[in-house]
Amino acid sequence: MELPLVVGVDGSEPGMRAVDWAADEAALRGVPLRLVYASLWERYEGAALAPDLGRSSEQVMADKIVEAAAKRAHRRQTDVKISAEVLPEEPVPALLREGRNASALVMGSHGRSGIAELLLGSVSLAVAARAHCPVIVLRGNHDNQARPGIDQRIVLGVGEEPADSEVVRFAFEEAADHYATLHAVRAWRCPAHETIDHPLLAGEPARHHEQRATEILEAALRDAARDHPSVPVRRRIVEGPARKVLLEASATADLLVVGARRHGHSGLQLGRVAHAVLHHSACPVAVVPQRV
Known part of the structure; x- marks a missing residue:
């Protein structure tokens, strides 16, 4: 049923x-x-x-x-x-x-x-x-129509792996149903306390974090992309706070998909990013529970 x-x-x-x-x-x-x-x-x-x-x-x-x-x-x-x-x-x-x-x-x-x-x-x-x-x-001022269109955009905010599997699957299914392009976004930042003296980041601290973000994004999308080969996917690695990056992406999106972590019997934790997009997104927001 x-x-x-x-x-x-x-x-x-x-x-x-x-x-x-x-x-x-x-x-x-x-x-x-x-x-x-x-x-x-x-x-x-x-x-x-x-x-x-x-x-x-x-x-x-x-x-x-x-x-x-x-x-x-x-x-x-x-x-x-x-x-x-x-x-x-x-x-x-x-x-x-x-x-x-x-x-x-x-x-x-x-x-x-x-x-x-x-x-x-x-x-x-x-x-x-x-x-x-x-x-x-x-949320937002969209016409609230779910019908497919030429410029349909589903934006997926990718968090830490491997907890994003439910979120990623939901986003791919929405993109498939809407004949939409999936824009998968992973934000990254270089912590202010890290300097070029850090032993693992010698000379290029920012590059280390950007590469890590790329690896997380690719790992998160791999299985769902294989299961939905017809869904066009655009990957974006963006430097900046996740809240700011996703709110900016929502301005041209039909749906923004984010996750909420479930901790056993204690329920979900929305986190600052989910709170921010629920309050300020320019498009509808899907919050998908994910088990950790």
Whole structure:
């Protein structure tokens, strides 16, 4: 059974754009689309009100939100199988549970406005940090269309080997589905404390780090590139902080793929790079959990 692509909806315009993007993505992947809205109306309004007063206003609103999202997704992609559900619980645990049986979770980066926008932004961050599946956060001002195009670019941020295998596979699969070019980027820096007096770096400290970055990049891509020979790959070794390098690359990308490390039962650690791109990327960001 194909695992569905799950979208967290909230009735906001960013949330509806996430529905559009996810519907296109589900069509490309050939998987079902599941729309969920997590609401605490039952806890605060009380299920006992139903016999006397009918459905609460919050319940009515929640039902309308998922109904509108389902209709929008169907208009966008009529052939995609769509299901929708209102979950009477907190958004983060609800979405994390949904992610255990999902091919990926898709979320808007912000909510409706004001305080709600900040809260929903924190929800996206919390889910990206703890989900068991890839989480795609719709950042940037792109048209959110997953349809293939002439200039499709998937940017992959390559970290330390060998923990990047899940991230690299995900990026190659996305590039294959989108008929896109994969731009694999490895940033490197020469620590300020290293000098030409270092015994291993005599005369060329920077060259040592650049060569190491090249080796890490090649090792990370080797297996996935062999398994996806049709995907065009462009390799980039860039001097500078990884956050800055990837944010600059996001300006011309359709999707930026980064990893989050999973440490046994302690969950994920997003790290500074993932935090930075989730907050500031100019394009959608996919955070892929990786086991270490």
